[in-house]
Amino acid sequence: MSVELIAYGCFFLTVALTYAIMCLGLNLQWGQTGLFNVGIAGFVAIGAYVSALLTTPDTAGRLGGFGLPMAVGWLGGALAAALVSYLVGRLTIRLRADYLAIATFGIAAAVQLCALNLEPVTGGPFGIGFIPRPFAAEAGNPLLFSLLNLALLVIVVLLLYLGLERLVRSPWGRVLRAIREDETAALALGKSATRFRLQAFAIGGGIMGLAGAAQAHFIGFIAPENYLPMLTFQVWAMLIVGGSGNNRGAILGAVLVWGIWAVSAALIAAVFDPAQQARAASLQIAIIGVAICAVLLLRPQGILGEIRTISRHLPSRAGKAQTAESRPE
Amino acid sequence: MPDVDQNQAQASLTPAAAEGAVLVEAKDLAIQFGGLRAVDGMSLSLHRGEMLGLIGPNGAGKTTLFNLIAGNLRPTEGRILIGGRDVSAEGADQRIACGVGRTFQIPRPFSEMTVLENVLTGRQDQAGERIWMNFLQGARVAREERQAVGKARALLDFVTLSHLENEPARVLSGGQRKLLELARILMAEPTAILLDEPAAGVNPTLLEVIIERIRRLNADGKSIFLIEHNMEMVARLCSRVVVMAAGRHLTEGTPRDVARDPAVIEAYLGTAA
Numbered sequence: 336m337s338v339e340l341i342a343y344g345c346f347f348l349t350v351a352l353t354y355a356i357m358c359l360g361l362n363l364q365w366g367q368t369g370l371f372n373v374g375i376a377g378f379v380a381i382g383a384y385v386s387a388l389l390t391t392p393d394t395a396g397r398l399g400g401f402g403l404p405m406a407v408g409w410l411g412g413a414l415a416a417a418l419v420s421y422l423v424g425r426l427t428i429r430l431r432a433d434y435l436a437i438a439t440f441g442i443a444a445a446v447q448l449c450a451l452n453l454e455p456v457t458g459g460p461f462g463i464g465f466i467p468r469p470f471a472a473e474a475g476n477p478l479l480f481s482l483l484n485l486a487l488l489v490i491v492v493l494l495l496y497l498g499l500e501r502l503v504r505s506p507w508g509r510v511l512r513a514i515r516e517d518e519t520a521a522l523a524l525g526k527s528a529t530r531f532r533l534q535a536f537a538i539g540g541g542i543m544g545l546a547g548a549a550q551a552h553f554i555g556f557i558a559p560e561n562y563l564p565m566l567t568f569q570v571w572a573m574l575i576v577g578g579s580g581n582n583r584g585a586i587l588g589a590v591l592v593w594g595i596w597a598v599s600a601a602l603i604a605a606v607f608d609p610a611q612q613a614r615a616a617s618l619q620i621a622i623i624g625v626a627i628c629a630v631l632l633l634r635p636q637g638i639l640g641e642i643r644t645i646s647r648h649l650p651s652r653a654g655k656a657q658t659a660e661s662r663p664e
Numbered sequence: 665m666p667d668v669d670q671n672q673a674q675a676s677l678t679p680a681a682a683e684g685a686v687l688v689e690a691k692d693l694a695i696q697f698g699g700l701r702a703v704d705g706m707s708l709s710l711h712r713g714e715m716l717g718l719i720g721p722n723g724a725g726k727t728t729l730f731n732l733i734a735g736n737l738r739p740t741e742g743r744i745l746i747g748g749r750d751v752s753a754e755g756a757d758q759r760i761a762c763g764v765g766r767t768f769q770i771p772r773p774f775s776e777m778t779v780l781e782n783v784l785t786g787r788q789d790q791a792g793e794r795i796w797m798n799f800l801q802g803a804r805v806a807r808e809e810r811q812a813v814g815k816a817r818a819l820l821d822f823v824t825l826s827h828l829e830n831e832p833a834r835v836l837s838g839g840q841r842k843l844l845e846l847a848r849i850l851m852a853e854p855t856a857i858l859l860d861e862p863a864a865g866v867n868p869t870l871l872e873v874i875i876e877r878i879r880r881l882n883a884d885g886k887s888i889f890l891i892e893h894n895m896e897m898v899a900r901l902c903s904r905v906v907v908m909a910a911g912r913h914l915t916e917g918t919p920r921d922v923a924r925d926p927a928v929i930e931a932y933l934g935t936a937a
Contacts, residue, residue: 498799501798501799502795502798505792505793505798505805506784506787506790506791506792506793506805506809507792507793507794507795507798509777509781509784509785510785510793512774512776512777513774513777513785516774516775516776516777517772517773517774517775519736519756519768519772520768520772520773520774521757521774521785522735522736522755522756522757523734523736523756523757523759523760523765523766523768523849524760524765524785524786524848524849524852525757525758525759525760525761525788525852526757526785526793527755527757528757534795538795641776646781646784646809646813648805648806648809648810648813649780649809649813
């Protein structure tokens with residue numbers, strides 16, 4: 336296999352893993368807690384912009400950058416997105432599912448418009464460039480560079496996965512699922528639905544912010560058009576295809592859907608002449624839509640489906656059974 | 665009045681009921697839904713250790729009264745006191761901390777969770793319900809969880825559902841769901857339990873189990889407040905019965921006295937009867 340192919344494979348997987356992070360955040364919000372967030376792009380954008388501002392070198396005519404280390408940027412991006420999620424949650428978490436969806440959609444649109452118009456902070460339509468890339472010193476060696484980047488993302492995803500698994504299999508995760516299934520009954524058992532929902536929403540939003548930061552640093556450049564509702568749609572498609580309520584499904588779905596996306600882009604480039612390609616690109620969305628329909632028809636619980644999550648403190652025999660049907664939601 | 669003649673079973677007056685201190689008190693409760701006052705100036709008190717019945721024709725406002733006492737609804741007027749403290753403005757999730765638990769007329773199991781997990785959810789003050797504890801004090805969380813599992817299994821045994829502990833709650837029958845709900849609220853160790861029609865739709869065999877379990881809980885010191893249409897069950901269990909009609913307190917007394925009260929008969933059958 337040629338070096339270029341391996342490097343491309345690494346590149347592809349690294350990008351897919353940044354989506355996997357978003358998907359893990361959404362799985363906590365929707366898969367575990369039943370919070371219908373259709374403003375994913377907004378929270379991802381906050382993480383990306385905050386991290387970019389914190390880590391880029393000082394730029395004339397724009398706030399910052401502060402030239403801080405990349406880890407500070409990632410952490411700052413995640414915390415900022417978590418904070419915004421928390422504040423948004425305080426205002427909207429009591430809303431019924433459909434209203435929460437409208438509210439989050441509006442917030443994402445507002446974030447995107449801010450990114451577009453707050454030129455002194457975000458660089459406006461030109462975005463922010465020269466975002467420091469991990470392992471930039473190795474950029475001369477494409478194979479090593481892409482392998483190191485992939486390794487970094489694998490570690491981040493793995494840590495997140497382990498942390499989230501620990502949480503969803505804890506009494507905390509059990510309360511989330513109880514609230515998702517029947518809020519009134521959970522209240523009668525003394526569980527403050529608002530508090531737990533807010534926690535899940537803020538953590539999920541923070542994870543999306545982390546994904547935004549990771550993606551921004553990997554690509555090295557961000558612009559407002561990266562954070563259109565299309566991104567939200569993609570992440571939802573990934574979770575539905577992989578299996579809502581299942582962290583492994585979230586990761587698998589991200590890789591698969593990103594694969595479909597990348598392959599269909601290559602196919603469109605090969606099949607259509609350049610004059611038609613911009614229009615033909617819409618086919619990508621159609622293909623993802625067909626994939627979602629196919630999964631919903633053939634395997635409504637997603638490829639992996641929700642694992643009946645039991646406390647990790649219980650004997651494992653209880654935890655292995657998979658639910659046969661999808662949740663009636 | 666349904667089945668009056670069959671209610672010759674003696675109302676067993678629990679000794680504690682007579683002098684027990686007031687545990688839950690409703691004072692002039694009212695709630696307005698648009699033009700309807702579903703509960704209209706209702707007062708009653710549940711004494712410590714007592715088994716109190718609440719009866720009344722359909723639409724009398726019994727479940728609404730329960731929802732008010734359990735905090736699921738906020739009263740338009742009046743107050744709710746638990747242990748002498750005014751809790752009228754507190755939410756449903758704070759009632760269990762005051763020692764008051766409830767079940768629902770139509771059972772509300774967490775359908776996709778296992779029977780055992782349903783019961784575990786009732787546990788109060790778990791360290792593992794705080795996010796950081798799961799990372800910083802894993803051993804404590806695990807220890808508490810083991811204790812909780814032991815207790816949950818004992819409760820499932822108590823309600824005869826042990827054999828179903830790993831099944832999702834959605835597979836349970838209506839009567840089993842009522843039993844599961846009872847075990848789940850017992851996990852929270854309430855001092856008073858509001859039971860909303862525990863006998864409705866339950867087959868006779870399971871009904872005996874439910875009656876016997878409620879009796880045992882009361883004997884163990886739990887105060888029980890019971891809505892029930894099955895007068896035989898009310899007569900067998902309750903020492904005192906409150907009758908509600910049209911959102912108001914109609915009368916109260918022993919099951920036998922209440923069953924003979926002309927006002928009660930009229931409320932059930934209407935003036936034309």
